[in-house]
Amino acid sequence: MNEILPDIFVVSERGAFGAVKPEINVYVLAGHDGLIFDAGYGSRGAVRHLVREVRAIGERFKMQGRPFSVRRILTSHAHPDHFSGLRPLREELGLRVVLTRRTAEIIASKASFYRSYDADDAADLLIRRGAAGRMWNAALQALFHGFYDRLYGLSFVPDPDEIIPDSTVLKINGEEWSVFPSPGHASDHISLYNRERGVLFTGDNVLRSITTWLGPPNSDLEAYIASLERMLELPKLDMVLTAHGSPVVNPKARIREIIDFRRQRTAQVREIVAQSRFGATADEIIRTLYAGEGRFKHEMVRGWVALTLRLLESRGMVKRSSGMGEIRFYPAATGRAADASGPLDTCDGRSGSVTETVMRCATGGRVISPRGDKK
Numbered sequence: 001m002n003e004i005l006p007d008i009f010v011v012s013e014r015g016a017f018g019a020v021k022p023e024i025n026v027y028v029l030a031g032h033d034g035l036i037f038d039a040g041y042g043s044r045g046a047v048r049h050l051v052r053e054v055r056a057i058g059e060r061f062k063m064q065g066r067p068f069s070v071r072r073i074l075t076s077h078a079h080p081d082h083f084s085g086l087r088p089l090r091e092e093l094g095l096r097v098v099l100t101r102r103t104a105e106i107i108a109s110k111a112s113f114y115r116s117y118d119a120d121d122a123a124d125l126l127i128r129r130g131a132a133g134r135m136w137n138a139a140l141q142a143l144f145h146g147f148y149d150r151l152y153g154l155s156f157v158p159d160p161d162e163i164i165p166d167s168t169v170l171k172i173n174g175e176e177w178s179v180f181p182s183p184g185h186a187s188d189h190i191s192l193y194n195r196e197r198g199v200l201f202t203g204d205n206v207l208r209s210i211t212t213w214l215g216p217p218n219s220d221l222e223a224y225i226a227s228l229e230r231m232l233e234l235p236k237l238d239m240v241l242t243a244h245g246s247p248v249v250n251p252k253a254r255i256r257e258i259i260d261f262r263r264q265r266t267a268q269v270r271e272i273v274a275q276s277r278f279g280a281t282a283d284e285i286i287r288t289l290y291a292g293e294g295r296f297k298h299e300m301v302r303g304w305v306a307l308t309l310r311l312l313e314s315r316g317m318v319k320r321s322s323g324m325g326e327i328r329f330y331p332a333a334t335g336r337a338a339d340a341s342g343p344l345d346t347c348d349g350r351s352g353s354v355t356e357t358v359m360r361c362a363t364g365g366r367v368i369s370p371r372g373d374k375k
């Protein structure tokens with residue numbers, strides 16, 4: 001455990017298998033009326049580690065002659081690495097589980113969780129798989145479910161102790177912390193912000209050095225950008241505490257970099273479709289963007305490519321055909337003018353041809369590192 005800021009501790013849970021089970025940060029806002037933000041994994045080892053660390057923080061307070069009571073736990077969103085620890089931690093530490101209505105609905109049961117999590121091939125991911133592809137996908141899905149169930153220690157919460165509004169102010173150790181919705185990575189995602197400290201907990205929405213995973217059915221690209229722009233408007237923002245990786249000490253620059261990166265990716269997808277002689281499938285776009293990468297990587301990035309294609313389609317910039325057993329995208333003759341200069345289409349707000357936009361994105365301003373798209 002590490003005290004990042006006065007009385008704000010991070011407990012990092014060791015992960016495994018890279019992007020499949022990443023290391024995760026659980027934060028303890030320690031004091032006389034504290035709160036734990038995010039619950040981590042629910043496996044026995046993870047819970048034991050967290051309980052030990054919370055008790056060690058309590059001992060430290062005791063040595064300093066300060067009152068210590070942490071009785072609430074709140075999770076940023078309904079992904080397994082964030083909620084699985086809720087129930088066992090409630091039992092071990094006598095916590096009250098505090099959730100928004102939306103998160104509570106998703107993690108109420110295994111059925112409601114997987115309903116919110118599993119994407120449909122054609123409707124969500126814009127692909128029609130052959131027999132081999134369906135087998136591969138079924139195997140991959142079973143692998144993920146197996147990981148979640150066992151290694152993540154998946155456990156659900158049909159009976160939260162308190163439901164809070166999506167936007168509210170929580171008193172934590174006498175300080176006012178604002179909860180506000182930040183959908184994008186997940187539809188139920190919330191952030192936690194303290195103006196006096198200039199500190200924001202962003203869950204998975206802002207990460208320091210890796211790219212936030214985005215994919216159907218629960219991610220939304222436009223909502224994601226809107227959430228990031230809302231963070232840029234916060235009156236004081238000195239540090240972002242992330243669910244994975246180390247703190248972001250230049251938060252507004254990092255958030256702008258993420259917005260630029262998404263615009264660049266949108267322009268790239270549009271350019272690939274524009275340059276294709278016979279249209280392009282989602283798979284062809286993925287193979288162009290991630291040439292030389294393996295199949296696992298291609299499956300990991302499928303989500304954001306599908307979301308981007310659906311966004312471009314909704315803006316009238318690409319159109320689809322669904323014949324010949326595949327879904328293929330073509331450049332639309334004319335995009336809707338108002339949308340064509342929308343926030344996700346350009347790097348610098350200037351309109352122009354798709355090629356110009358890609359060139360500006362690639363060469364202008366900050367260097368956008370070609371990092372992999374993962375959680």
Ligand SMILES: [Zn+2]
Pocket residue numbers: 077079185186204
């Ligand atoms: Zn997540």
